[in-house]
Amino acid sequence: MSAQRLDGKACAAEVERALAKRIAALSDDGIVPHLAVIIVGDDPASHVYVNSKVRTCERLGIRSTHIELPADTDEAVLKDHVEKMNHQGDLHGILIQSPLPSHMDEEAITDMIHPSKDVDGFHPQNLGRLVQGRVDGLLPCTPSGVMRMLDWAGIELAGKRAVVLGRSRIVGMPAALLLAARGADATVTVAHSKTEGVETICLEADIIVAAVGRPEMVQASWVKPGAVVVDVGINRVDDTSRERGWRLAGDVDPAVEDVAGWLSPVPGGVGPMTIAMLMENTVRSAELRRDLGSE
Numbered sequence: 001m002s003a004q005r006l007d008g009k010a011c012a013a014e015v016e017r018a019l020a021k022r023i024a025a026l027s028d029d030g031i032v033p034h035l036a037v038i039i040v041g042d043d044p045a046s047h048v049y050v051n052s053k054v055r056t057c058e059r060l061g062i063r064s065t066h067i068e069l070p071a072d073t074d075e076a077v078l079k080d081h082v083e084k085m086n087h088q089g090d091l092h093g094i095l096i097q098s099p100l101p102s103h104m105d106e107e108a109i110t111d112m113i114h115p116s117k118d119v120d121g122f123h124p125q126n127l128g129r130l131v132q133g134r135v136d137g138l139l140p141c142t143p144s145g146v147m148r149m150l151d152w153a154g155i156e157l158a159g160k161r162a163v164v165l166g167r168s169r170i171v172g173m174p175a176a177l178l179l180a181a182r183g184a185d186a187t188v189t190v191a192h193s194k195t196e197g198v199e200t201i202c203l204e205a206d207i208i209v210a211a212v213g214r215p216e217m218v219q220a221s222w223v224k225p226g227a228v229v230v231d232v233g234i235n236r237v238d239d240t241s242r243e244r245g246w247r248l249a250g251d252v253d254p255a256v257e258d259v260a261g262w263l264s265p266v267p268g269g270v271g272p273m274t275i276a277m278l279m280e281n282t283v284r285s286a287e288l289r290r291d292l293g294s295e
Contacts, residue, residue: 003257004153006230006264008145011152012272015280016060022283023061026290033286034063035093035119035278036085040078040104041071045236046097053095056275062282065091075104079112086114092289093119093282116288119281122169130177138281143175145273146209146230147184153262155207155228158185163202165218165251166211167192171232175209198222210251218252226261232270 057064085094094117100106115125121140129137162179166172179186191198202222210218211232233251250266
């Protein structure tokens with residue numbers, strides 16, 4: 001058996017087609033969705049991610065502002081940028097590319113972003129809504145992308161056993177909350193670095209979401225035949241057989257393809273969906289601003 005492909009590129013393309021109609025409707029009201037991205041430092045991977053987001057904005061007709069700051073920028077300077085953007089009326093989304101330099105308090109800076117412009121979905125107010133079971137706000141992009149991809153594939157979640165590997169506020173915990181929320185209704189277990197017997201726990205799962213940042217950690221022996229496996233990980237591993245000396249690997253071993261019923265590829269799985277949901281959050285923020293203005 002070879003797993004069916006959870007094709008993030010195809011699903012993201014469908015999301016973009018729907019967004020194009022919403023962007024056109026905003027344009028009819030004289031509104032252009034506007035996303036600002038701030039990057040601090042010269043991390044190559046971060047610049048690749050930011051450029052991909054900017055290109056997607058251009059393709060969809062979303063205005064983007066791209067601010068690059070040197071790695072030794074004082075934290076107060078970054079906070080000043082955020083504060084000004086919070087009050088900028090024609091700006092709908094603010095994204096600060098992670099990671100920030102070690103001298104900056106990333107969580108505190110993220111918390112400064114106004115909740116209505118928090119298109120990453122990490123502000124305590126937006127995460128708090130999710131804890132309350134409300135999924136109508138600005139949701140963290142990667143977990144909401146996972147959910148959209150599962151829905152796109154027609155995968156039934158209600159009553160199923162789901163295991164989320166990882167408990168970060170960026171992916172693991174929000175993914176668990178979304179899987180357990182009304183309408184999804186999965187029974188969720190969160191496993192982490194202190195969890196004992198993780199292999200046995202995974203073997204009982206109908207759905208596994210791997211988000212631990214450990215290359216190829218999930219082995220075929222951990223996966224129940226026919227299970228759905230979503231690989232959120234993207235890791236750079238040494239590979240002397242490649243001209244560049246490395247390759248990208250997920251958190252799931254390639255051999256899982258022979259056991260799982262569905263498997264998301266790396267790359268081409270969750271990554272495109274994360275960007276698609278960022279665009280959706282930006283459009284949603286613009287729509288909410290429009291609707292508030294018309295009341």
